[in-house]
Amino acid sequence: MDFEAYVELKEPLQENEMREVDLDCGSQGKKKVLLVKQKGVLSALGSKCTHFGAPLATGVLGEGIVRCPWHGACFNISTDVCPVCLIYLGDIEDFPGIDSLPCYQVDEVGNNKLRIKASKTDIMAETRIKTMASRNPKIENTFVILGGGPAGASCAEVLRQEGFQGRIVLVCKEKQLPYDRTMLSKTLDSKIESIQLRTQDFYDNHQIETLLGTEVTEVDFEKKQVKLSTAVTLPYTKLVIATGC
Ligand SMILES: Cc1cc2nc3c(=O)[nH]c(=O)nc-3n(C[C@H](O)[C@H](O)[C@H](O)COP(=O)(O)OP(=O)(O)OC[C@H]3O[C@@H](n4cnc5c(N)ncnc54)[C@H](O)[C@@H]3O)c2cc1C
Ligand code: FES
Structure with missing residues (x-):
């Protein structure tokens, strides 16, 4: 951790309180940090929702979670790591956001004085x-995800986040990478790049194959394979049907 800064609180943080504070990051300016106290434990996280940037301090604090006031994304605020689902501090637990919050080490070092430690990259990051x-090529299991909307895209990501190392193929008849379809009726002049959920680099880096402009024309549940509009037959171990409505 190559970043350290101090925060003086005017009043101590109360149990079950969230508070946004300014952190002086020197030449990089000020950074807002969300402080949360629950069960006597203090946590420090990014202050803005990773979806559209709502101030989380105005959201709802539940047991171990904070819920965004705008569209309900939910983030873990507990410093205990769940041994079953391996959820860490700041991890996203509910959509529509897809990214987690940056989180920092916080210690009480005096009367209402806190020390915040992080890496320089993390402290300036919003998400x-x-x-x-x-991907482990020795693992032959293949997930074929039929449909490249937000459901299909989230499924592909969450598989990797949950440790799946086999092959993942996302097949979508649209030519675009998965995008936030809800924006189509909000910002009518949206450019596709600005509403894409992830870049092609992201999928490449995490070895998620994207077959765009490709329709699944037939599913053979007996043989566990799908036929594509490109005349290719794709075998699967598990099939996820996320074709929307
Ligand atoms: C204009 C508009 C505005 C919206 N605004 C809001 C909003 O404000 N709030 C809100 O909550 N929701 C909104 N929605 C709804 C929201 O976009 C959907 O709930 C969401 O996109 C559903 O995601 P999905 O991944 O399940 O399905 P979809 O987004 O429908 O994605 C399914 C994908 O599967 C592909 N597909 C289907 N069949 C095949 C096949 N045989 N082979 C290959 N690919 C296939 C489709 O081409 C599509 O890309 C809006 C929808 C639209 C269209
Ligand atoms: S801004 Fe938080 S869920 Fe949309």
Whole structure:
């Protein structure tokens, strides 16, 4: 951790209180940090929702979670790591956001004085991507995801986040990478690049194959394979049907 700064609180943080504070990051300016106290434990996280940047301090604090006031994305605020689902501080737990919050080490070092430690990269970041497993070519299991809307795209990502190391193929008849379809009726002049959920580099880096402009024309559940509009037959171990409505 190569960044350290101090925050003086005017009043101590109360149990079940969230408060946004300014952190002086020197030449990089000021950074807002969300402080949360629950069960006597203090946490420090990014202050803005990773979806559209709502101030989380005005959201709803539940047990171990904060829920965004705008569209309800939910983030873990507990410093205990769940041994079953491996959810860490700041991890996203509910959509529509897809990224987690950056989080920092916080210690009480005096009367109403806190020390915040982080890496310089993390302290300026607005979002954090959960750790993703790498593809292991020795694992032959293949997930075929039929449909490249937000459901299909989230499924592909979450598989890697949950440690799946086999092959993932996302097949979509649209030519575009998965995008936020809800924006189509909000910003009518949206450019596709600005509403894409992830870049092609993201999918390449996490070895998620994207077959765009490709329709699944037939599913053979007996043989566990799908036929594509490109005349290719694709075998699967598991099939996810996320074709929307
Ligand atoms: C203009 C508009 C505005 C919206 N605004 C809002 C909003 O404000 N709030 C809100 O909550 N929701 C909104 N929605 C709804 C929201 O976009 C959907 O709920 C969401 O996109 C559903 O995601 P999905 O991944 O399940 O399905 P979809 O987004 O429908 O994605 C399914 C994908 O599967 C592909 N597909 C289908 N069949 C095949 C096949 N045989 N082979 C290959 N690919 C296939 C489709 O081409 C599509 O890309 C809006 C929708 C639209 C169209
Ligand atoms: S801004 Fe938080 S869920 Fe949309």
